[in-house]
Every structure is written in structure tokens, then in C-alpha cells.
Amino acid sequence: MKKAIALFLTLLYLITVSAAGPALAADQLNIVASFYPIYILAMNVFDGIDEVSLSCMTAPDTGCLHDYQLLASDMITLSRADALLICGAGMEAYLPGVTAQFPSLQIIDCSEGIDLIPSDDEDEGEFNAHTWLDVQNAVCIVHTIAEAACKICPDAADTICANADGYISRLNALDTEMKESLAPVAGKSIVTFHEAFPYFARAYGLEIVAVINEEHEDTIAPSALAAVIDAVREAGNPPLFTEPQYSAQAAITVSMETGAKIFELDPLVTGEMQKNAYEEGMRRNTKALLHAFEETGETP
Ligand SMILES: [Zn+2]
Numbered sequence: 001m002k003k004a005i006a007l008f009l010t011l012l013y014l015i016t017v018s019a020a021g022p023a024l025a026a027d028q029l030n031i032v033a034s035f036y037p038i039y040i041l042a043m044n045v046f047d048g049i050d051e052v053s054l055s056c057m058t059a060p061d062t063g064c065l066h067d068y069q070l071l072a073s074d075m076i077t078l079s080r081a082d083a084l085l086i087c088g089a090g091m092e093a094y095l096p097g098v099t100a101q102f103p104s105l106q107i108i109d110c111s112e113g114i115d116l117i118p119s120d121d122e123d124e125g126e127f128n129a130h131t132w133l134d135v136q137n138a139v140c141i142v143h144t145i146a147e148a149a150c151k152i153c154p155d156a157a158d159t160i161c162a163n164a165d166g167y168i169s170r171l172n173a174l175d176t177e178m179k180e181s182l183a184p185v186a187g188k189s190i191v192t193f194h195e196a197f198p199y200f201a202r203a204y205g206l207e208i209v210a211v212i213n214e215e216h217e218d219t220i221a222p223s224a225l226a227a228v229i230d231a232v233r234e235a236g237n238p239p240l241f242t243e244p245q246y247s248a249q250a251a252i253t254v255s256m257e258t259g260a261k262i263f264e265l266d267p268l269v270t271g272e273m274q275k276n277a278y279e280e281g282m283r284r285n286t287k288a289l290l291h292a293f294e295e296t297g298e299t300p
Helices: 001-021 036-045 072-079 095-101 135-152 154-185 198-206 224-234 249-258 277-295
Strands: 029-033 052-056 083-086 106-109 189-192 207-211 240-242 260-264
Touching: 001 277, 029 135, 029 189, 036 052, 036 083, 036 135, 036 154, 036 277, 072 095, 083 135, 095 106, 095 189, 106 135, 135 154, 135 198, 154 198, 198 207, 207 224, 224 249, 240 249, 249 260, 260 277
Parallel strands: 029 052, 029 083, 083 106, 189 207, 189 240, 240 260
Antiparallel strands: none
């Protein structure tokens, strides 16, 4: 029996050590981002700051967190965290479980100060949570992270402010560039794959006429698919945008029924752990949109 207990404890120790990732220096503050887009924005704020260890709670290929279930390894990560950066606006549906388990964990809500769009999907809460796809919202998120970071780590406040200022200038330049590039297609209709693009559409002047709205083709109700097909026909077969994270099967069905062409937009919920990944992703999305309207003969 003693042997079994010893084996169990050894296994538990190994699981704990391997799940927790690299060891932290004792004097480092441990800041955890809930998922990929928040992590990429935060990476720029904490760049070169030795006092802070920044990590992403979920793997970079996790995608949106709408149905995410906390793993044992997440609980270990959070047990060691000084602060958790969340997207907010309902993206982290698991949050009550976290605050119940770790009532003293500081939660930094990155949706603060953002003009939130009501959700069209009851299952996804009161607001649409894909805030980061408007670059001005990304600027707001960077402000929120930097302000909280300066309080948590006052010794590094100067570097945090300089990092945030530099990144915000780059983001503002990106926003201007996107608004100029997309001005010729303002008011055009698009169909998207899940409810990820309302902030993008509001910022860059596009109209989402239908959302295929299912992450797996085999779960889409025939009536929902028929409604999308009707909306696409009514809008004159605008381009359909699938997402790299999900199967394009439902979009293929809509395309076959209507003749509308398929392209790809990336909600930037997965990708490389690179500081410039958000900027590069938004540039790719801008190009993809322009290309789609060119291909469908809608560019003036
Ligand atoms: Zn989503």
C-alpha cells in the first residue's frame, strides 16, 4: 500500500512539474493570458521585462474559448499566477470556476472601455467577445494591460509604458493603413463562418449579411443552413469567408447551392507566438478581403 501511495505521489509530482512548464525565478511575477490574441498583445507590453514571466494558459492552437473546459494543468498554472489577463465580454465562460477556486487571483478584464456589440448568439452570452478584430479595440486592450501591469510591477513601469507607446503607434499605423486600403470596398456584403467579425465589420465598413455560425458541419441544422443560403442569394452571392481553424464543409454546401465563392478570414485565435503576429494577421485579412472582392468583380 505504501508503495502504491509513493508511486501515486511520484506520478502526481511528475504531472505537476511537466504541466507547469518552465520553472519560474522566485522573484518573477507570473502573468497569465487566457488565450492566444490576448497573449500576443501582452507579449508586446512585457517585451524585455525580466521582472515578469508571461505565459498563455491555453495552447496556441486552442482557438476561441466559447466551450473551453479548464484542464488540471490550467488550474496548476493559475495557482501560481499573480494575475490573469482575460479577453472578457463573456469569452471566458469558465471564469466563475476560476474565481471560485482562486478568489484572490487578480483578474484583468481586457474588454474594459470597449464599446461592446450585443451578441447574436444566445449560447455565447450577452456580448460578442471578438473585440480584438478592430485595431482600435486592440489599442484599448494594450492600454488596459499596460495600466494594470504598471500597478502590479511598478519597478518596470517606465519600460512597460515605453513598450505600450511603441506598440500603440504601430497599431494606429496599421489601423490607418487598413482603413485606407478597405475604403474602396466600404459597404460591401460578406458572409462569415462564426460570429467573430462584427467588430471588424463595424471598424472597416463591411456588412455581414449572414453567419454560417456552426463550428462543425455535422451539427448545423438544415433549417439554419437553408436560412444562410436564402440570405446569401438575397444579398447577391457575396463572398463567403471560412476560418482556418474550422472545416469549410458548411461553406462548401452554401457555395454549391448559391454559386458564391469561398475565401478565408482569420479571427487570429491561433498562430505563431510572435510579437508581430497580430499585425501580420490583420494585414493578411485586409489582403484576403480585397482579393475576394476583386475575384467576385466587386472592386470599383
Ligand atoms: Zn469565437
